[in-house]
Amino acid sequence: MTLPDLTMNDVLRPEWRVSPRVHAFVTTRNGGVSLPPFGTWRDGVDGPGGLNLGKKSGDDLALVEENRARVLRLTGLDEAAWLSQVHGATVVSADDALAAAKRGELPVQADASVTDRAGTLCVVMIADCMPVLLCDPQGRAVGAAHAGWRGLAAAVVENTAQRVASLAGTDMSALHAYLGPCIGRDAFEVGPDVRDAFMKGVGGAQRDEVASAFDDHPVNAGKYLADLPSLARLRLAQLGVTQVTGGDHCTVTQRERFYSYRRDRETGRMAAMIWLADDIGAL
Numbered sequence: 293m294t295l296p297d298l299t300m301n302d303v304l305r306p307e308w309r310v311s312p313r314v315h316a317f318v319t320t321r322n323g324g325v326s327l328p329p330f331g332t333w334r335d336g337v338d339g340p341g342g343l344n345l346g347k348k349s350g351d352d353l354a355l356v357e358e359n360r361a362r363v364l365r366l367t368g369l370d371e372a373a374w375l376s377q378v379h380g381a382t383v384v385s386a387d388d389a390l391a392a393a394k395r396g397e398l399p400v401q402a403d404a405s406v407t408d409r410a411g412t413l414c415v416v417m418i419a420d421c422m423p424v425l426l427c428d429p430q431g432r433a434v435g436a437a438h439a440g441w442r443g444l445a446a447a448v449v450e451n452t453a454q455r456v457a458s459l460a461g462t463d464m465s466a467l468h469a470y471l472g473p474c475i476g477r478d479a480f481e482v483g484p485d486v487r488d489a490f491m492k493g494v495g496g497a498q499r500d501e502v503a504s505a506f507d508d509h510p511v512n513a514g515k516y517l518a519d520l521p522s523l524a525r526l527r528l529a530q531l532g533v534t535q536v537t538g539g540d541h542c543t544v545t546q547r548e549r550f551y552s553y554r555r556d557r558e559t560g561r562m563a564a565m566i567w568l569a570d571d572i573g574a575l
Contacts (some may be wrong), residue, residue: 297365298323298363298366300317302343303318304472304473305317305318306470306542311427313568316548316565316566317565318472319345319565320562323343324341324343324359326356327342330559332548333547333548344560363565364413371390372565373386373389373412374393375389375399375402375403375416376398376399376402377401377403378401379438379440379443380403381404381449382401382403382404383402383448383455383555384400384402384406388400402453403438403448404436404438406436406455406459407567408460409568411567411568413566415436415563415564416563417561418473418562419552419559420552422439422444422475422521423472423474423498426452426467427456428456428457428467433568434456434462434566437449439524440520441518441520444520444523445490450530453528463532468535469495469528469536472540473522474521475520480544481515481517482506483516485513487503520539522539
């Protein structure tokens with residue numbers, strides 16, 4: 293069976309007003325060739341055509357490679373700076389990650405990458421954790437961060453913003469940010485350790501703002517429902533970053549659009565990608 297190729301209708305694009313040099317999108321579970329349980333989900337039925345990009349997900353590697361090739365064709369680029377993500381706060385140069393791959397080395401361990409070079413594709417994979425894409429509005433530098441709660445609490449967004457701003461030669465307050473799909477507040481049950489990780493060292497009005505991102509669980513005593521996008525916005529606001537969009541898609545509840553590890557356990561991986569183009573025409 294021949295499955296239709298990936299198109300821009302299968303991905304999400306940031307709604308931000310920045311230089312046309314900046315290109316970015318986040319994949320969904322649709323537009324690929326993977327089979328159930330990594331396939332599509334429509335009207336309560338598993339089907340073929342999933343765009344799983346995770347090599348360690350248990351999927352057929354040949355199908356994952358075809359999915360990755362489809363994504364690259366959509367970008368118009370030949371390669372991407374794939375990372376080995378470890379839920380940390382390390383940021384690397386996407387150009388260095390690509391160079392290591394060309395030398396035949398294993399993917400660099402990091403949870404974010406940045407670049408100021410046209411044609412270098414920064415990418416992070418997700419399946420509930422939140423991707424944060426960053427750029428300066430003049431299109432001089434971009435970055436992608438994988439921000440689950442551990443990375444977010446460890447300052448992966450702040451570290452990435454600092455690197456992007458440095459490459460662009462601007463203040464962090466000038467940056468634009470896009471929060472991609474992630475586990476939503478109503479689905480993200482956490483323990484007090486997660487809340488404590490964000491409350492640690494925070495005082496005054498900021499403490500109240502952080503606390504407001506955690507609701508007492510309506511059923512499970514001692515548990516909370518956490519709002520990752522709100523926590524990211526608070527951290528970006530501390531940097532002076534106010535041009536923030538996205539954060540309105542839940543990977544758990546929107547089953548027809550997204551993979552979710554929390555929901556399914558055996559599942560695929562999506563990707564958030566950002567790069568600079570020499571050609572400023574529309575993607």
